[in-house]
Amino acid sequence: MRDVKEINAEIRGIKERAKALSGFWIGELAAAIYALEWVAGKRVEAPSKVLGGPGGGHEKIAANLTKLIEQSAKPVRRPVAVKETSKGQKKT
DSSP states (O other): OOSHHHHHHHHHHHHHHHTTSOGGGHHHHHHHHHHHHHHTTSOSSOHHHHTTSTTOHHHHHHHHHHHHHHHHOOOOOOOOOOEEOTTSOEEO
């Protein structure tokens, strides 16, 4: 990555990918976004000083990722149950 534009594109890509992954990955993705934002000059503290500690910027990123994922989640429709009649024919 050469410039801030490419870094921001990578951050957007991570956020889009987060929508398809399980919640297990939110912390990892938040850490990656934090590191990329630090490289782009948006964060003052180096990731090695902040990540893993309480109250860091990565926690806010993780909370925002969680909201993004919740908003993009579509409600799951259950299939209509198929019942069989006494003659073995299927009835919906």
